[in-house]
Amino acid sequence: MEKIASFQIDHLHLEPGVYVSRVDSWNGVDVTTFDLRLTAPNQEPPMDSAAMHALEHLGATFLRNDPSWKDRVVYFGPMGCRTGFYLLLFGSFESKDVIGLVTSLFEFAESFEGDIPGARPEECGNWHDSDLMQARWWARRYLAGTLRGIDERHLSYPHAF
C-alpha cells in the first residue's frame, strides 16, 4: 500500500507548531486538517493520555461553541503518538488563519477550572482517564513556547526527507 502523506513528514526535525497536514476536497467541499503539534516527536516526552483526554474534551467544547468557527469544525482529537492534536475544519486554510482560534482554545484550557465537560461515565468511554492539571500545564507550555509570537518556521512543515 502507498505510504500516506502524514507518514512522510520528517518526524526527526519536527518542532512544536501549527501546521497544515493536508487539504482534502470532495464534491466541491474542502476540508483542512491542521497538525497542532505540542511536543517535538522523538525528542521530547509525549503527553500522557489523561492530559490529552482532558484537552480533547476542553478543545472540542471550546471549538463547538466558538461563534465564528463552530459551523466549520469537523473534528478535534488526539494523535496516536500523543505529540499533538488534529483539527479538521471545513474550508481551505493556512496556518496563520487559525492562530487566533488555536490560541484562544489553549487559553481556555490553560485557565479552565471545575468539572471537565463530558467527563462523566454516561458521557465518555473512559471518564476517569482525565487530568486537568496536566492539561493546563501543556496548554501553558504550548502558549508560551509556541503560539505566542509564532514564526514562519513553525507554521509550515520542515522539508520532507
Ligand SMILES: [Zn+2]
Ligand atoms: Zn472522553
